[in-house]
Amino acid sequence: MMDRPLKSRETIAWGFAGLGCFLGLWTLLTVSGLVPRQFLPTPLDVVARIIELLTTPFAGATLPQHLASSFGRYIVGVSLAALVGIPIGLLMGWFRLLDDILAPIFEALRFIAPIAWVPFAALWFGTGIGGPVMIIFAGAFPPCLINAYRGARFVDPRLIEASRMLGTSHLRTIVEILLPASVPSIVAGLRVAAGLGWQSLVGAELIVAATGVGFMMVQAQANVSTPTVMAGMIAIGAAGMLIDVLLRQGEALILRRRGLGA
Amino acid sequence: MTRWRQTGIGLATFALLVGLWFALTAWSGIISAGRFPSPTDFWSAFVQINTRGYAGGQLAAHAFHSVVLVVMGFAVAVSTGVPLGLWMGWSRRAEAAINPVFLLIRPIPPLAWIPLAILWLGLGDAAKIMVIWFAAFVPSVINTFSGVRSIERPLLEAATMLGTPRWRFVAEVLAPAAAPMIFTGLRLSLQAAWTTLVAAELVGALLGLGFILNVAQQDIYPAMILVGMLSVGVLGFATTWLLGAVERRALVWNVAGSER
Amino acid sequence: MGSILFDNVSKVFGRNSAGIKALDNINLEIAEKEFVAIVGPSGCGKTTCLRIVAGFEQPTSGTVSVSGKVVTEPGPERAVVFQHFALFPWKTVRQNLDLGLRNKKLAKPQRDDLIAGALRLMNLESHADAFPHQLSGGMQQRVAIARAYVLDPEVLLMDEPFGALDAQTRVAMQEELVRLTRVNPRTVLFITHSVEEAVYLADRVVIMTRRPGRIKEVLDIKSKRNVENWNRFQKIEDVMDQESFIHLRTHVWRSLREEKPDTTT
Numbered sequence: 001m002m003d004r005p006l007k008s009r010e011t012i013a014w015g016f017a018g019l020g021c022f023l024g025l026w027t028l029l030t031v032s033g034l035v036p037r038q039f040l041p042t043p044l045d046v047v048a049r050i051i052e053l054l055t056t057p058f059a060g061a062t063l064p065q066h067l068a069s070s071f072g073r074y075i076v077g078v079s080l081a082a083l084v085g086i087p088i089g090l091l092m093g094w095f096r097l098l099d100d101i102l103a104p105i106f107e108a109l110r111f112i113a114p115i116a117w118v119p120f121a122a123l124w125f126g127t128g129i130g131g132p133v134m135i136i137f138a139g140a141f142p143p144c145l146i147n148a149y150r151g152a153r154f155v156d157p158r159l160i161e162a163s164r165m166l167g168t169s170h171l172r173t174i175v176e177i178l179l180p181a182s183v184p185s186i187v188a189g190l191r192v193a194a195g196l197g198w199q200s201l202v203g204a205e206l207i208v209a210a211t212g213v214g215f216m217m218v219q220a221q222a223n224v225s226t227p228t229v230m231a232g233m234i235a236i237g238a239a240g241m242l243i244d245v246l247l248r249q250g251e252a253l254i255l256r257r258r259g260l261g262a
Numbered sequence: 263m264t265r266w267r268q269t270g271i272g273l274a275t276f277a278l279l280v281g282l283w284f285a286l287t288a289w290s291g292i293i294s295a296g297r298f299p300s301p302t303d304f305w306s307a308f309v310q311i312n313t314r315g316y317a318g319g320q321l322a323a324h325a326f327h328s329v330v331l332v333v334m335g336f337a338v339a340v341s342t343g344v345p346l347g348l349w350m351g352w353s354r355r356a357e358a359a360i361n362p363v364f365l366l367i368r369p370i371p372p373l374a375w376i377p378l379a380i381l382w383l384g385l386g387d388a389a390k391i392m393v394i395w396f397a398a399f400v401p402s403v404i405n406t407f408s409g410v411r412s413i414e415r416p417l418l419e420a421a422t423m424l425g426t427p428r429w430r431f432v433a434e435v436l437a438p439a440a441a442p443m444i445f446t447g448l449r450l451s452l453q454a455a456w457t458t459l460v461a462a463e464l465v466g467a468l469l470g471l472g473f474i475l476n477v478a479q480q481d482i483y484p485a486m487i488l489v490g491m492l493s494v495g496v497l498g499f500a501t502t503w504l505l506g507a508v509e510r511r512a513l514v515w516n517v518a519g520s521e522r
Numbered sequence: 523m524g525s526i527l528f529d530n531v532s533k534v535f536g537r538n539s540a541g542i543k544a545l546d547n548i549n550l551e552i553a554e555k556e557f558v559a560i561v562g563p564s565g566c567g568k569t570t571c572l573r574i575v576a577g578f579e580q581p582t583s584g585t586v587s588v589s590g591k592v593v594t595e596p597g598p599e600r601a602v603v604f605q606h607f608a609l610f611p612w613k614t615v616r617q618n619l620d621l622g623l624r625n626k627k628l629a630k631p632q633r634d635d636l637i638a639g640a641l642r643l644m645n646l647e648s649h650a651d652a653f654p655h656q657l658s659g660g661m662q663q664r665v666a667i668a669r670a671y672v673l674d675p676e677v678l679l680m681d682e683p684f685g686a687l688d689a690q691t692r693v694a695m696q697e698e699l700v701r702l703t704r705v706n707p708r709t710v711l712f713i714t715h716s717v718e719e720a721v722y723l724a725d726r727v728v729i730m731t732r733r734p735g736r737i738k739e740v741l742d743i744k745s746k747r748n749v750e751n752w753n754r755f756q757k758i759e760d761v762m763d764q765e766s767f768i769h770l771r772t773h774v775w776r777s778l779r780e781e782k783p784d785t786t787t
Contacts, residue, residue, distance in 0.1 A: 416604045416606060416608035417608050417610065419576075420604060423600070424673070425596075425626065427625065434613075439612070515613075515655065516611065517653075517655040
C-alpha cells in the first residue's frame with residue numbers, strides 16, 4: 001500500500017516538475033493580470049530586485065549592509081544567551097535545590113512569547129542595539145538552558161559515582177565531568193537556539209530597529225515595494241539556512257570526535 | 263514527600279519574588295516607575311482595563327479576539343498541514359514533487375511573512391490568519407511526515423496483508439500510527455501561532471493582546487505592558503493545556519512514552 | 523485449496539552485478555493442510571521465501587502459486603504472523619481482529635461471531651477490550667495468531683513467530699500451536715531457527731543451504747510421528763524424549779552444521 005522508494009532519477013524529475021509547476025503558476029498569476037504586478041511580482045522580478053539591492057541602497061543601506069547589521073546584533077544576542085543559559089542550566093542540573101527554585105520561574109515565563117518583550121525592549125532601549133538583542137536573548141535562552149540542564153541532569157550516573165569515589169569537589173565535577181558529558185546536548189541546544197534567535201531577530205527588527213533586514217522589509221511594505229519585501233524574505237531565509245547548515249556540520253564534527261556519530 | 267517539597271519551594275520562591283518586586287519598585291524606587299511598574303501600578307492597570315477598558319475595549323474583548331484568531335489560524339494550518347504531511351509520507355512521488363517547494367518556503371521565518379501579509383491583506387483579521395497559517399503550517403507538515411516515515415514496516419505490511427483499502431489505510435493505520443509525532447507538530451504549531459499573532463498585532467492591528475502591548479508602549483504605560491504580557495502568557499498556557507488534554511485522550515494507548 | 527508451489531524461484535536483491543543472491547532455484551510443493559517448517563543458517567533466504575508467498579517481495583525469476591494462482595500482492599487468504607506481532611497499538615484486541623473482517627466487507631453480526639470464535643480458540647476472551655501494551659508477549663502473539671485465523675486463510679505464514687518470546691512462553695505457544703492445528707488444520711509455512719521447534723511442529727522440515735539459499739534436504743517427519751504416535755503425549759518434553767524425535771533432530775543438526783564454515787581449525 002506504500003510507495004516503493006524512487007530511484008534518484010525519478011526523484012529529481014518529480015522535483016523539477018513540482019518546482020516548475022509552482023514557479024509557473026506563480027508567474028502565470030502575475031502575467032495574466034489576475035493579480036496586479038504591484039502585489040505579486042514574478043519570480044524573475046524578485047531575483048532582479050535582489051541583484052539590484054546588492055549595490056543600490058534602500059531604507060538607508062544596501063542589502064548586504066542591512067544583513068550585516070542584523071547579523072551583528074544576532075551574534076551578540078545568541079552569545080549572551082549561551083553565556084548565561086548554559087552555566088545556569090548546568091548548575092540547575094547538578095543542584096537539585098536550584099532546580100526546584102528556578103524551574104517554576106522558567107516554566108511560567110515559557111508561555112510568554114519572546115516577541116511580547118518588544119514593548120519593554122522599546123521602552124528601555126529605544127531603537128538601539130539593546131532592543132533586538134533582548135528579544136534574541138529571550139528566544140535563544142530557553143534552548144541553551146534546557147539542553148544544558150538535560151545534559152547535566154541525565155549524565156550517566158556511573159560517571160558521577162566514579163567521580164564521587166575519587167573525591168571530586170562540586171566545582172570540579174561540574175567543569176570536568178558534567179560539562180564535557182553534556183557537550184552533545186549543549187551543541188544540539190545551540191543549534192536550536194541559533195534558529196530561534198534568528199527568527200526572534202526578524203520579529204524584533206520589524207518593530208524596534210532602524211537598520212537591518214527586518215527594518216528594510218517594513219519600510220518596503222510601507223512604500224508598497226513588494227519585490228523588496230520578497231527580496232528581504234529570501235535573504236533572511238537563505239541566511240537562516242546557511243547558519244543552520246554550518247551549525248549542523250559543526251555539530252556532526254564534534255559528535256564524530258566523540259565517537260558518537262550517526 | 264518530594265512533591266510537597268517542590269510545591270513548598272515554589273511557593274516560597276514566588277513569595278520572595280513578589281517581595282523583591284515590591285522592594286525594588288514601590289518601596290525603594292531603585293527601578294523607576296517609568297521603566298517597570300510596581301505591583302500597585304500593575305494592579306490599577308489591570309483593574310482599569312477590566313472596567314473602563316483600554317485601547318478600545320476591555321481585556322476580555324481583546325483576549326477573546328486574539329484567542330479566536332489563534333484558534334482559527336491554528337485550525338486552518340493543521341487541517342491543511344497534517345493531510346499534506348500524511349500524503350507526502352505515504353507517496354514517494356508527492357514527497358519528491360513537493361519537497362523542493364517546501365525547502366524554498368521553510369527557511370523563511372514565520373514573522374518575515376508579516377510585511378507581505380499586511381501589503382496583501384491590510385491590517386485586518388485576514389492578514390493575521392494568513393501569517394498564522396504560514397507559521398503554524400510548516401511544523402505540522404514536517405512532524406506528520408516524520409511520523410509516517412517512522413512507522414515500523416511490519417505494521418504497514420500487516421495492514422496490507424489484511425487487505426486494507428486505501429482510505430481506511432490512511433485513517434485507521436497511517437494517522438493513528440503517526441499520531442504521537444503529529445501531536446508534537448501540533449504543539450509546535452500552536453506555539454508558532456501565538457508568537458506570530460502577538461507579533462502581527464504588535465506591528466499593526468485594531469484590537470487584541472498585541473495591540474494592547476503596542477498602544478501601551480506608545481503611551482509609555484509599563485504597567486499596562488505587563489498586563490498585556492501576562493495575559494499572553496496565561497492564554498498561551500491555557501490553550502497549550504487544552505491541546506495537551508486532547509492529546510492525552512487520543513493517545514491513551516501510547517505507553518511507549520509521551521514526550522513533553 | 524491452500525497448496526503452495528515454488529516453481530524455479532530465484533531472488534536477487536540489489537543491482538545485477540553488486541546484487542545479493544538470496545535464493546537460487548527453489549522448487550517446493552506444499553500440499554493442502556500440510557505443516558512445513560523451513561530451517562537454515564542465518565541469511566539463507568528462508569524468510570525471503572515466506573515473504574514471497576506473502577506477496578511482500580517479488581521473485582527475480584520463477585513463480586510462486588497458492589491454490590494454483592500466481593502470487594502478486596499481499597492478501598488475507600495468505601495470512602501472516604510476524605515475529606514482533608505487528609499488532610496495532612491504538613486498537614483493542616477486538617478491533618485488531620475486526621480490521622481484516624471489515625476489509626472483507628462482512629456484516630457486523632457475522633464479524634462479531636467470528637471474533638468471538640477466535641477469542642475462544644486462543645483463550646483471549648477476558649482480554650478482548652485490552653490494548654496490546656497491556657498484554658504479555660505471549661498473549662500478544664496469541665492475538666496475532668487469532669487475527670490471522672479469524673480470516674479463515676488458505677495459508678498461514680509464520681515468520682519466526684515465537685522468536686521474540688522467552689523460553690517458557692515459547693514452549694507453551696508451541697504446544698498451543700499443535701493443539702490449534704489439530705482442531706483447525708490448514709496449510710502452514712513456518713520459518714524458524716530452532717531445530718527442536720521445527721521437528722516438533724512440522725509434517726515436513728525443509729533444510730536450506732547457506733546463501734545463496736538452495737533446498738538441501740526435505741525431511742519427512744509426519745510418517746515417523748504417526749508410526750511412533752507422538753500425538754499420545756500432551757507435553758512437549760515427553761515428545762522430545764522419544765528416540766525417534768532425537769534421531770530426527772540430530773539429523774537436522776548434522777545437516778545444518780555442514781552449512782556452517784568450519785572455524786575451529
